[in-house]
Each structure stands twice: as structure tokens, then as C-alpha cells.
Amino acid sequence: MLIMKKDIIAIIGIILVSMLFFWKSIVYGLLPIPADSLVGMYHPWRDAHSQTNPNGIAYKNYLITDPVRQQMPWRKVIIDAWKQGKVPVWDATTFSGNNIGGNIQSAAYYPLNILFLLMPFEAAWTLLIILTPIIGGIGLYWYMRKIGVGSIGAAFAAISFGYCGFSVSWMTWGVIGQTVMWLPWLLVAIEHVALGKRKWIGVLGLSIGVLLICTAGHAQMALYSLTTISIYGIVRLKNKVSQPAPSSLLLVIGIGGGVLVLTPYFLTIWNVVEASRRIGGNAWMEPGFFIPLQHIFQLLIPDVFGNPATLNYTGVWNYGEFISFIGSIGLLFAIGALGEKKEKTTWFWIGAIGICLLFALPTPIAKLPYMLHIPILSSLQPSRLIGIIDIALCILSGIGIDAWMKKWNKKSSIVASGSIILMYLGAYIYAKQMNSEAFAIAKRNMLLPAASVSIGMLILMLRGVIKSKKIVVCLGCIMLGITTFELMRFGWKYTPFVERSLVFEKTKTIEFLMSQPKPFRVMALDDRILPPNVNTWYGVETLGGYDPLYDASYEVFMAVFERGKADTSRPFGFNRIISTKNWKSPLVPITNVRFLLSLEQIDSPDWILVNREGQTYTYEYKKWKPRLYIVENSVMKKELELSLSALFDTSIDLSKTAVTEKTVSLAYAPVSDDDSVIINSYENGNIHAVVDTKQDRLVVISSRYDARLKIFIDGAPAEVLKVNAVYAGFVSPVGKHTIVITYD
Numbered sequence: 001m002l003i004m005k006k007d008i009i010a011i012i013g014i015i016l017v018s019m020l021f022f023w024k025s026i027v028y029g030l031l032p033i034p035a036d037s038l039v040g041m042y043h044p045w046r047d048a049h050s051q052t053n054p055n056g057i058a059y060k061n062y063l064i065t066d067p068v069r070q071q072m073p074w075r076k077v078i079i080d081a082w083k084q085g086k087v088p089v090w091d092a093t094t095f096s097g098n099n100i101g102g103n104i105q106s107a108a109y110y111p112l113n114i115l116f117l118l119m120p121f122e123a124a125w126t127l128l129i130i131l132t133p134i135i136g137g138i139g140l141y142w143y144m145r146k147i148g149v150g151s152i153g154a155a156f157a158a159i160s161f162g163y164c165g166f167s168v169s170w171m172t173w174g175v176i177g178q179t180v181m182w183l184p185w186l187l188v189a190i191e192h193v194a195l196g197k198r199k200w201i202g203v204l205g206l207s208i209g210v211l212l213i214c215t216a217g218h219a220q221m222a223l224y225s226l227t228t229i230s231i232y233g234i235v236r237l238k239n240k241v242s243q244p245a246p247s248s249l250l251l252v253i254g255i256g257g258g259v260l261v262l263t264p265y266f267l268t269i270w271n272v273v274e275a276s277r278r279i280g281g282n283a284w285m286e287p288g289f290f291i292p293l294q295h296i297f298q299l300l301i302p303d304v305f306g307n308p309a310t311l312n313y314t315g316v317w318n319y320g321e322f323i324s325f326i327g328s329i330g331l332l333f334a335i336g337a338l339g340e341k342k343e344k345t346t347w348f349w350i351g352a353i354g355i356c357l358l359f360a361l362p363t364p365i366a367k368l369p370y371m372l373h374i375p376i377l378s379s380l381q382p383s384r385l386i387g388i389i390d391i392a393l394c395i396l397s398g399i400g401i402d403a404w405m406k407k408w409n410k411k412s413s414i415v416a417s418g419s420i421i422l423m424y425l426g427a428y429i430y431a432k433q434m435n436s437e438a439f440a441i442a443k444r445n446m447l448l449p450a451a452s453v454s455i456g457m458l459i460l461m462l463r464g465v466i467k468s469k470k471i472v473v474c475l476g477c478i479m480l481g482i483t484t485f486e487l488m489r490f491g492w493k494y495t496p497f498v499e500r501s502l503v504f505e506k507t508k509t510i511e512f513l514m515s516q517p518k519p520f521r522v523m524a525l526d527d528r529i530l531p532p533n534v535n536t537w538y539g540v541e542t543l544g545g546y547d548p549l550y551d552a553s554y555e556v557f558m559a560v561f562e563r564g565k566a567d568t569s570r571p572f573g574f575n576r577i578i579s580t581k582n583w584k585s586p587l588v589p590i591t592n593v594r595f596l597l598s599l600e601q602i603d604s605p606d607w608i609l610v611n612r613e614g615q616t617y618t619y620e621y622k623k624w625k626p627r628l629y630i631v632e633n634s635v636m637k638k639e640l641e642l643s644l645s646a647l648f649d650t651s652i653d654l655s656k657t658a659v660t661e662k663t664v665s666l667a668y669a670p671v672s673d674d675d676s677v678i679i680n681s682y683e684n685g686n687i688h689a690v691v692d693t694k695q696d697r698l699v700v701i702s703s704r705y706d707a708r709l710k711i712f713i714d715g716a717p718a719e720v721l722k723v724n725a726v727y728a729g730f731v732s733p734v735g736k737h738t739i740v741i742t743y744d
Contacts, residue, residue: 006151007141014137014158021163021488022130030497031122032129032172033072034064039502041065043529043599044509047614060496061309063320065531067172068504069546071217072125073536074106075174077684079116089708090743092519092685093536094545095554095578096591096726097704102272103547105175107217109265112178122503128174133162136181140394143184146191147345149402152476156483157398160330163487165302165323166390168494175217179225180387182212186229193250194236203254210258215265220384223376228352228388230255235348271707276549283575284370284378288316290362291383295322297427299393300331300420300453302490303445304427306438309494314438321383325490326393327483328420328449329456333400334393335419336460339412340403349392356392360385401479405472408463417457424450452486455479504537508613513540513595518682519627520594525581529597529616532577539684543591544578553640554578554704557726561587566645583607587647590654590724592702594624628677628689628739630697631658633668634723643725658700658729661722666696666731687741691732701728701741712740 024030039045040059049057074091077100081088088108091100100106107113112131115124137158144154161167161184170176186209192202209229213222233251259266283289295315297304302325305315313319326334337346359366360382369377400416403409424446431442459475466472506514509530513522521541524530532546543558559572562582583596596607596619611618635652637643637659646652646659656671674694681688685703698721703709705728711718713730714737723729732739 004151007145010141010151010155010158011138013155014141014162015134017159017484017488018130018134018137018162020484021133021491024497025126025130028497029500031126031500031503032495032497033122033125033503034059034061034067034172034496034498035503035505036060036496036498037062037065038068038531038534039505041528042531042534043526044507044597044613044616045505047509047616048505048507050614057502060498061494062311063308063318064172064496067174069531069534071105071174072504073533074100074103075113075116075125076121076537078106078108079113079121081684082113082117090685090706091536092703093539093541094533094547095550095704096521096543096702097685097706098545098547098550099268099272099706099708102268103549104219104222104269105217107175107178107215110178110215110217111212112216122500125174128178129171132171132177132181133167136167136177136184137162139181139184139188140391143187143191144395144398146188146195147343149398150405152405152473152480153398153400153402156330156333156401156476156480157394159480159484160326160397160487161391161394163484163491164327164390164394165298165325165490166387168487168491169320169323171491172495176221176384176387179213179216179218179221180391182209182216183225183229183391185209186213186225187232189254190229190233190236190251193233193247193254196247199247199250203250203257206251206254207257207261210255211261214258214262219269220380221387223380224385224388226255232348235344272549275551275553284367288318288321289382290366291322291360291386292316293361294430296324297423297430298322299324299326300328300423301325301427301442301446301449303493304431304442306441306445307493312441314434314441321381322386324386324390324393326390326397327486328453329479329483329486330394330397332416332420332453332456332460333404334396335400336409336412336416337396337400337403339409339415340400346396346399349395352392353389353396356385356389360389401476404460404463405476410464413460413464417460420453420457448486448489452482455482504534506538509597509611509616509618510538510540512611512618514538516594519592519679519685519687520624521592522595522597523580523583523588523593524597525583526597526599527579529599532579541592543580543593546577548576550578551704551726554726556640557644560644560648561585561591566641566648568641568644586654588621589623589625590647590700590702590727592625592627594621595619596621625655625702626677626679627682627702628679628687628691629700629702630671630675630677630691630693631700632656632671633666634658634660634664634698636660636663638662640725647725654724658698658723659725660698660729664698664721664731666698669695671697685741685743687739689739689741690736691739692736693732693734695734697732698723699730699732699739700724701730703728703741706743708743710742710744712742713737715740 036059040057046056077091078088089101091098101108140161141154141158144157189202189205193199213225237247306312308319431439532544535542556568558578560566564585598617599615606622607619610620635646637646643659676692679689700723704726705722709720709728711720711730718730721729
């Protein structure tokens with residue numbers, strides 16, 4: 001396909017629409033980062049602003065906290081490692097140490113991370129977000145043109161995709177949108193193979209696209225995207241290529257090439273998944289796990305149940321998982337495409353919507369993988385299928401617009417208009433059953449979509465009497481303008497833009513913790529203080545963390561820590577977030593906890609108040625043990641449960657004894673002042689130390705045991721022992737030795 005003047009204009013238009021959406025960033029330097037929710041909802045940031053804002057700084061959207069609690073802190077660890085010339089492996093700030101290289105949401109090997117190496121982190125993150133609708137939109141525009149859709153229809157699909165419900169709800173995450181935005185480009189690559197011109201470009205494009213999708217940071221959307229393009233490729237090549245077998249082989253080579261390159265990465269991820277317990281579970285029984293049937297109305301009326309940004313949401317939790325809006329006119333023409341003469345590609349996208357709805361709605365088939373605990377499938381959040389549903393609807397809307405511009409189809413126009421009217425009536429009738437306040441919200445939020453789609457239906461019908469091509473083009477542009485306005489308004493309502501100064505602001509409490517010599521850990525007694533993993537941004541280490549995939553044995557350890565006894569019965573009460581509040585737990589001394597954050601005063605001789613900021617008190621533990629310490633003897637308990645029981649055995653002094661997984665034969669002798677461990681340098685779990693003992697000694701490392709942990713004594717590798725159920729240790733021979741602890 002030759003690049004024409006109208007294509008250049010359309011691509012420039014797609015870029016300009018993105019500039020319009022992010023105008024606050026471009027004009028005022030505001031960042032699309034939900035740091036306002038952090039400062040407005042949590043301590044000690046609320047304390048820092050208590051003088052000027054006693055009730056906390058106003059925040060845009062309480063639903064959007066994950067970008068500042070997961071994606072941005074994880075990415076910072078990754079970027080810091082790359083800047084130091086190191087391969088990202090370990091993050092010491094959460095879960096007593098965690099495998100950051102195997103955390104797919106950290107996007108450790110994503111090629112666009114180069115942005116962070118070239119500019120400040122916040123600027124690079126903002127640019128990453130701005131590029132999402134641009135790259136995805138241009139890709140979809142090019143795909144639409146490849147399948148024969150005109151420039152206006154293609155632009156309509158592209159803009160709808162860039163700012164549809166799915167795109168906007170996940171835009172600030174910086175991983176989900178980045179994953180899905182490469183899907184249209186993979187479709188373009190398949191079209192290169194299908195059309196038989198420069199097939200090598202298509203094969204190379206497939207390999208590069210697979211690499212980008214799989215490293216962008218979201219496993220589930222990568223799986224959905226690769227499944228979609230694989231099936232699309234098979235269908236497309238079978239029906240459009242005279243010799244499908246060779247072309248199918250090219251499809252396999254293209255996709256397989258990208259997968260092959262990433263094999264070591266996939267193995268690293270699998271190690272994390274296998275060690276976690278994110279397989280199966282009963283979350284699928286909870287309301288809102290599947291898309292509630294009534295939330296289908298959000299296809300047409302995004303805020304029929306209110307909006308979290310305006311604090312009037314009355315729908316099922318949570319709004320961000322269910323919003324599928326592509327613009328009311330877009331939906332009208334997507335339905336209209338069903339009545340047009342259907343190409344194989346049209347049938348494919350209709351089928352994709354049907355299959356996705358079958359598994360996203362609470363149907364018996366959708367529940368089957370969870371009932372049978374099928375690996376991988378039973379770990380997926382089905383509502384994320386909206387990503388594929390939305391891109392399919394956007395494609396169909398572009399096809400529908402293009403067909404309308406070429407020729408009016410009375411039947412499809414009546415069907416589309418009738419369907420929209422019925423959907424509105426259904427939404428109104430359903431809303432009327434809600435309480436009076438919710439009904440008032442629904443009625444108010446029906447007005448704008450009703451006005452937009454009414455104009456769309458009028459223009460749709462006018463095509464039957466308008467013969468002038470120029471007028472048709474003008475009407476198409478008018479509908480594109482209305483849709484752009486509608487999507488912009490929807491997106492601006494949901495997306496926060498904040499002052500740069502609020503992004504991971506340093507407060508008195510934060511600065512105090514950052515100034516203390518490392519390593520040590522911190523506990524917060526209230527979920528409103530220093531939420532996981534915000535501490536990661538500041539390099540502050542904690543026992544807990546926030547991650548869908550955390551180590552299963554560590555989860556058990558933290559459960560008994562919280563219970564204060566060796567009770568390993570499920571459920572543990574953790575769901576993606578492990579937080580610790582039992583400061584009286586007998587296990588506190590072995591966890592390297594030094595500081596405690598509380599919103600209330602603590603009366604205990606073991607804890608000394610060392611800092612206060614507003615309502616946030618910081619206490620220091622008088623009996624805290626350093627990261628490395630020497631013990632006099634050990635008790636061998638091979639099973640995890642037995643090890644945990646031993647840790648609560650009152651006859652065992654944990655300050656002098658360690659529980660080991662295997663027998664450690666050392667002569668007993670009390671630890672004297674002549675036995676010492678001195679840490680010379682510490683950085684993100686990597687330790688350089690000197691151990692000086694008068695006999696062979698067991699040294700405990702209160703960092704989580706992991707296969708990547710390597711210990712060297714005077715340059716020679718030493719055996720890494722599992723100690724105290726989940727921690728690590730080693731035997732240091734008599735004398736003075738240089739110790740290096742690192743992660744490989």
C-alpha cells in the first residue's frame with residue numbers, strides 16, 4: 001500500500017489528538033501519574049500537607065493507585081540496575097527480597113526502557129504513556145488501510161482504540177496499554193505475509209512484535225494478544241493465500257522466532273509463577289470477577305453506574321475492569337458493520353467478540369477452567385478480555401463507517417439504530433430499578449451519549465439521500481470530531497494529571513528512614529501508612545509487599561508471623577498484598593525489622609520513639625538484629641511446618657539458635673566479643689562483609705532464601721543454607737574472611 005497524502009494527514013491527526021489528550025502535560029508540565037492518590041490517601045504524605053490541607057490533598061481517582069504502588073517502583077529498580085550496567089535480578093525492598101527479573105510487570109527487558117536511560121524517570125514515564133495511543137493508533141490505522149478501509153474509517157478506528165474504555169482505564173499503568181498497543185502492528189505484519197508482497201518484512205515484524213508484546217509488562221494481555229494474532233493469521237492465510245502452507249510456515253517462523261529469543265526470559269518468569277500459589281483459587285466465585293451482565297450497558301453509556309472519579313460509582317467493583325466504551329457513534333457503526341457484506345476479516349472480529357464475551361461474562365463455559373483448576377487459565381482475570389473486545393469493536397466501527405461512506409445500506413442502518421435504541425431502553429429500565437440517587441446519576445450520564453448517538457443515527461440515515469461525495473466526507477469528519485470529543489471528555493474525567501512535586505514526594509519520615517545506615521527493615525501498623533510497594537521507590541525495605549505472584553512459602557511464614565503462633569491453616573488473609581501489623585510477634589527479632597510506623601503511640605520498653613511527623617510515629621526496636629548475625633548452634637527441621645513450629649518453641653532462644661533445613665555440624669561455643677560480622681557495603685541485597693570468628697560459625701542472613709543467592713568466602717563459592725524457614729545462611733570457617741553475598 002502506497003502512503004498517500006490523506007494517510008499522512010490522518011497519522012498527523014492521530015498524533016495531534018494525543019497531544020490534545022495530554023495537553024496538560026505539554027502546556028503545564030502536569031504528569032499523567034496518579035501520585036495525587038498517594039499524597040491524598042496515605043501517610044506520611046498527608047501529614048506533610050496537614051497544615052495547608054487538613055483533610056488531605058484532593059485526588060482525582062481512588063481506583064488508580066497501582067501505578068505508584070507497583071509499576072513505577074518496580075520499573076525504577078529495573079532502570080537503576082541498567083544504569084549501573086547490571087542485569088536486573090533482585091529487589092530487596094519487598095517480601096524480604098524478591099525476584100524482580102522474573103516479575104513480568106517490571107518490564108525488565110522491554111526495548112522502550114531506553115527512554116529511561118535518556119531522560120529523567122518521570123519524564124520518560126510520561127512520554128511512555130503519551131506514546132501508547134499514538135503507537136497503537138497508527139498501528140491500527142495502518143492495519144485498517146491494509147484490509148481496504150478508507151482513511152476516515154481507519155482514523156475512526158484508530159482514535160477509538162487509543163481512547164476507548166479499556167485503553168483509558170489502564171493507560172496510566174504503563175504496562176497493559178504498552179502490551180496491547182503492539183497488537184495492531186502484528187496484524188499489519190500478518191497482512192504483509194497474506195498479501196504476498198515483501199513477506200520477509202511480515203516475518204521480521206512478527207518476531208519483533210512478539211518480543212515487544214511479551215516484554216512490555218503484562219502476561220495476561222500478552223497471552224490474549226498472541227492467541228488473537230495466531231488465530232487471525234491462520235484464518236487470514238488460509239482464505240487469502242493461494243499457497244497457504246508456505247505462508248503458514250512463515251507465520252510459525254515469525255511468531256516462533258520471537259518466542260525462541262525470549263525462552264530464557266519465559267523460564268525465569270515460570271520459576272516465579274511455580275514458586276507462587278497464583279494457580280487456581282476461589283476468587284472466581286466473588287462478585288465482579290466476571291463482567292456482570294448489566295455492565296454491558298457501559299458499551300454505550302460509560303457512566304451509567306457513575307464514575308469513581310466523581311465519587312458516585314454505584315456499580316459492581318471495579319469500574320476499571322468493566323469499562324468497554326468505544327464511543328456511542330463507534331458502537332452504532334460497529335453494529336452497522338454486521339449488516340454489511342462480510343469479508344473473512346469481518347467475520348473473524350465478530351467471532352472474536354462472541355468468544356471473548358462467552359469467557360468474560362459469568363457463563364458456565366467461562367467458569368469451567370476455574371472449577372477444574374486448569375493451570376494458567378485458572379489464574380487469569382476474564383474481564384481483561386475487554387481489551388480484545390474493544391479492539392474488535394473499533395475495527396468493526398471503522399469497517400462500518402467505510403461501508404456507509406461508499407454506499408448506504410438501509411437494512412443495516414435500521415438494525416444498528418434499533419439496537420442502540422433497545423440498549424438505551426434496557427439501560428433505562430435497569431437503572432429505574434436502582435435507588436433514587438443511582439437512578440438520578442444514570443439519567444444524567446445518559447444525556448451526552450444520547451445526544452452523540454442521535455446525531456450519529458441522523459447522519460446514518462441522511463446517507464440515503466445524500467449523493468455528494470464531499471458532503472459524505474464532511475459528515476464522516478463531523479462524526480469523527482464528535483467521537484473524539486466524547487472520548488476525550490471520558491478520558492479526562494478518569495485520568496489524573498499532577499504536579500511533578502507530588503510524584504513520590506519526600507517527607508520528614510521518608511527522609512529519616514532514607515538517612516539511616518542500611519540494611520534494615522520497616523513495619524507499618526496501619527494500611528494507611530507507607531503502602532507496599534511505595535517504599536521501593538525510596539529504597540526502604542519492608543517485610544511485606546504487593547504483587548500477584550509472591551513466594552508461597554514466604555506467605556506461610558508471614559501468616560504465622562501475623563498470628564503469633566505456628567498455625568499454618570488456610571486461608572491466610574493475604575490477597576496480592578502481604579502486610580505486617582503484629583509488632584509483638586515472637587518472630588520480629590529474626591526479620592531485621594528496626595523501625596515501626598504507627599498512627600498511634602506505642603507503650604513498650606522495647607520500642608523507642610525516634611521521629612514524629614503529624615499523625616505518623618516512628619519507633620526504633622531496641623532488640624533489632626542486623627542483616628547478618630552469628631548464632632551459637634542450630635536445630636535441624638526439614639519440613640517447612642516443622643521449622644515454623646520450632647521458631648515458636650519457647651525452649652529455643654532465637655537470638656542464639658537458628659533452625660536449619662539440613663544438619664549443620666559445628667562445635668558449640670557461646671558467641672563472644674571476639675566473633676564479629678561487619679558489613680562494609682550494601683546495595684539492594686548485595687553485601688560485602690568481613691566475618692571474624694574464633695571457630696567455625698553459622699551466620700544467618702535475614703534475606704529470603706532463593707536459588708539466585710550466591711555466597712563467596714574469600715572468592716570461593718560457599719553453600720547457601722535455608723535458615724529459619726525462609727531465610728538464608730552459611731558456615732564461615734574460623735578466622736577472618738571476606739564475604740560477598742550477591743544475586744546471579
